Amino acid sequence: MKKEFYSNGKLLITGEYLVLDGAKAFALPTKYGQNLIAEEGNNQEIKWQSFDSDGSIWFEDTLTFKDISKKNISEEASSKRNTLLEILHEGFLLNPDFLNQSNGCSVKTQLTFPRNWGLGTSSTLINNIAQWLQIDAFALLKNSFGGSGYDIACAQNNSPILYHLKNGKPIVEKVTFDPKFSENLYFVYLDKKQSSKTAIASYYNNRNKDLEEDITKNNKITLAVLNAKSLNDFGLALEKHEAEMSNILEMHTVKESLFSDFNGVVKSLGAWGGDFVLVISKENPTAYFEKKGFRTIIPYKEMIL
Template sequence: MEKIFSFGKILLMGEYAVLHGADALCLPLKTGQELTVTDGPEGKIQWKWKYKDQMLASFSFDAASLEEESNGTANWVVLLMNFIREQNPDFLRQGGKSLEFVNLFPPQWGLGSSSATISSLCRLAGVDPFVVNRQLMGGSGADIACTTAQNWFLYRNGDNGPQTWEIPFNYHFSENTWFVYSGNKMETASHLKSFSSESRYAVSWMQANDFVYRFISVPTLPEAMQITYEHELLIGEAIGKESIANRFRDFPGKVKSLGAWGGDFFMALSLQEPGFVRGYFYNKGYGTVLSWKELTETKYF
């Protein structure tokens, strides 16, 4: 038996701009997804994806041909296996294996189920997960970088390929930062395709770097809130979308989109007490409000 763990992720700043060579601020989480590999029936690959006691997906394939033996709903998995075999043609062709992927967080939260699966399976196969992710999902690869990172970091997908720089100090405002689940799961691959056709490219994407660098080391929370506000304006203008912050004009603080706009989690910064912040979003209909510490340090949700 072999186990491989991949961490979940939050893209704090630099979303969309990172697709054009700018730097992104990435936050790997303690939660994630665990892959357990055991022997299976000869000549077969058994694939299971679970969260707690829920079976989210279950497939069986011929190990050599990858022909599915169930109901033809595993196209994404077959594509993933084929892209891996472009780098390692012998991967799981012989014998039989059972692959069980277990989420430690609700899959609808958008914390990186797909990137965790890609990363874990590529590490099992000994192939480059960034190449496979680019073929299968598109995007910058920042999610893949999070799956093996220990601390928050800067990420760049430039001419020299993916690069990361670990930030050697802790985030300054963890007591004043909240993550709120929007209630809407964003499918990254399809969203990126629509983004590429919708984006107005109205700004220089490298302007986002200024906000990223300032946010990392800003000394006061009011300054951090102003930076997030300006970053939101920049990205909103570039992609032609309205900021989620406009839904919360009466919130005593600042609200920022995270990752793909319109889905998954958004971030709130405020000087208000925890009870006030939670109550504000609960009253707006948002039932999942997590502190920085809760989201970054909890393993099992």
């Protein structure tokens, strides 16, 4: 019996890093995502294939039920295999029937965006696996990969969301965001994949222990971004957010680092230093960014659900 699942990709507009400590984050699910097809197999094993958006296989392996149940991580195996094994092991702990009532299976995953874009290769995989195994995706994320879980919320929702953690539990609020100025919004890929896991670890190692004031400021800015009625108000709120996070992280903003001569707003999304940025421009900025060597420029309406 074939089972098919799909999860949306994600972009974090506000609340990066601070969302880990309870701040409100504004996030948008994308038109891009990942699907998973599971079919019955045999030999007490899972034959796994992962396909990139161009149809090429970026991961392929066979995992035995014993490896999954015992979490037989091998230093000699690829990091991809060990990561998948860890996720499936945690899935088994949450639902042992996943293995106990199966003879085996074959699984194929397919991204609809290039894997290096950073739109949620891991979060869409975890949410798809959780759907397949009929378990809580937030619990699976917490037990395997870690993170705030906003990306899981995007994977599960087809509308913009406000997201925060309350006593460690995810609170998801669907919101309306359909700005009249969307034709002035673009997403530009910086051609540098950023590891969320590494960025989170760095934040925890360097953060200020007293973040209450920073979280309060973040929440006010997040609401200003969400409720902005004009392009100017939207841009000012995002610039304020960048300045606040620059102080917290003790890092230059992406505009200061790469695009100081750009006539518009450039906002980091998610982990600073890689993946996509949000650009506000009154004119089509494609020529500017291509001249800088950045050739993936996607208009808002083509990216966001």
